[in-house]
Amino acid sequence: MPPNDRTTLLSPRGARWLCGYLLLCFGAFAMALPFVWMLLGSFKTRAEAEDPSFVPRVWQPENYAIVLRMAPDKVTGELLEEVRFGRFYFNSVFTTLAIALVQVLSCAMAAYAFGRIRWRGRDNLFFLYLATLMVPGVVLMIPNFETMVHLGMVDTYAGLVLPQAFAGAAMGTFLLRQFMLTIPPSLDEAAAIDGASHWRIFWDVILPLARTGLVTLGIFAILVNYQSFFWPLVLLKTRELFTLPVGLLFLDTSYGKQTELILAATVMSTLPLIVVFVAAQKAIVRGIQLGAVKG
């Protein structure tokens, strides 16, 4: 809380407040520096792109047009035929939203079962479910891929969405269960007395009250899966299915890394994440705090 009177800045409390804010400003500046460098670097020429300097000596805003295939590459004089940036962007946004939707729904249902219904072995099974968090993702890569092969989902959108949607199930279920535990059980009982089934209670009573948790999980799902690289790299073969992280590999080949174009593409790629984060930062902080407080 800032001091009310300017003269109190000289007081011990005011000085502490000032120091705290200066420290936070310094931290924010340090965190923002790489993004600023990335943004300014996206306007550099290829020769200058990896210089440590911040401000470009020669401004080249055409980098954005080159990435979008609206202008030829400055060095080769050719359009980037292989970089279907618009398509990669669409795939990233669409698959991320699909993954988030499936994950939120499935985790909500699981959280309801683990948090609101009493049944034998519930807690033991939940701990076992949580134990899957300890299995590294890379260990599951080949079995998951083999499952995709058997289901005929290699190089498909379904293969891109479904495994990723359920990959974060344990954490998402845990998060939502914690939210649901804060809802008084008397609401379930009242609805049950009125003849509501579990499904009705879940949809009409619990979900509306767990809205904050759902939003938090959805945002986490978006932030994590939008940047997913290895699974799309392994799964996909058709260029039109590539998401942004895989598609940008076209700009880093044995013919040289087109750093200025990678930076321009990354700036454009990061915009949705920045929008989501700024719009929902309270929900994100609440989600991070939740596990720490309730435990």
Next chain:
Amino acid sequence: MKRIFLLCAVAVAIMWTIAETTLPSRTDEHGRTVLTWSTDQNPARRGQLAPFASQNPDISVMVEPNSFDRTIVQCATGVGPDIIEIYSTQDMVAYVQAGILLDLTEYAREMGFGPESTYPRLVGNLMYEGRQYRYPANAASQVLIYNKRIFDEAGVPYPTDGMLWDDFIELAKPLTVESPDGRGHDRFALVMGQDYVKDLLLQFGASFFDETKTRCTIDSPQALAAMEFYRDLIRVHRLIPSPSAAESLSAAGGWGHGEIRWFASEKAACIWGSRWMMVIFRQYPELHPHLGVVTLPRLPGGTSASYSGTRGPGINAASERIPESLEFLRYLASPEYAEVIAMSSDGLPPLAEYADEPERLLNPAYPTEDFQEVFVESMRFAEPLETSPFVDPVFVASRVWIDCMDTIANGIASPEEALRLAARQIDQRIERNVRERPDLRELYEAAR
């Protein structure tokens, strides 16, 4: 709440429909056989495939992203690419040991893409235990590429072919320039990628393994001399930047070796490089006309030795299109493909006959690249990287060797300590592999 979920589901369904309906057909519309070639997403592949397409109108080649882990996962589940681009000998050996690559020996003999068609010094990169597993798409050995403009401005004479190291060090010292504020350097005389430091081992007569391949010899006196020399190039003569200096100024990683960027930005006077780098330097019109190339410096009585390398595809043993894939490898041994590589400067063409006429390598569009014979000459001194069947070559090259070099270059450990540790780690891994695998144990006993 239901409405929100419903709206989201409808939105996703609409996007999914748009996405699926705008996908191209997965089957070739002309009924051609589609080969998948896992390689880096290089725009040059289009030009390299054009003659193959015209020679083989019933085969279409689709390029996929290349990644070692991706290939392993896909091949383990039976849906790997037909043609796998392999960028190093150690990766090839790893694929062979995993049972992924097709033994090409008999096919190559019949179809004319055997080791006799390419450079003798490259053959070891294609073979494992006497069998051929890939064919080169290009060939590389190292040379010294230098910026004439920097030498002229410094009033330093150009380096010459096969200069002695002592002479080169004295020549190059004035080319390392400190920053005016004394806190760093504006330019270094020489930059050398981590991959190429191994070349010094070769020049000093060291090797990774003994003749039986059962013991690591990276702690030999020759290897120690090589690494002490490397350390001195950094810390005593200050020709090469230290890793911390290099990291502070470059964006390394992936294909964009930081050293190439340094040299292209004229922060280095020389680069320990290869012909394929010309592809990148051609993108710097202010730099390119001022380039010169000579064979590497050498020790007295020694040669301008370096490890040979190749970007060479192999065939997935589980591919359902082996005849078509073999046709692709035969194409790589053709004069049409060699001409494409020669003109694009993507390494040396795989056909050894170009070694007899280096002038055929000169692209008329780049007349200043009149040093093609140097690239051919350097291949005469090249050696393939040795591997051992008893240890994972990726473990040796990508973990142990990199860690060893980092500790030496950063002064964390002396060359002797670092090399002893590296040798111990590799020998321990050999012992463990031999202990756990009976098939290897037999081979090991026989070798000893």
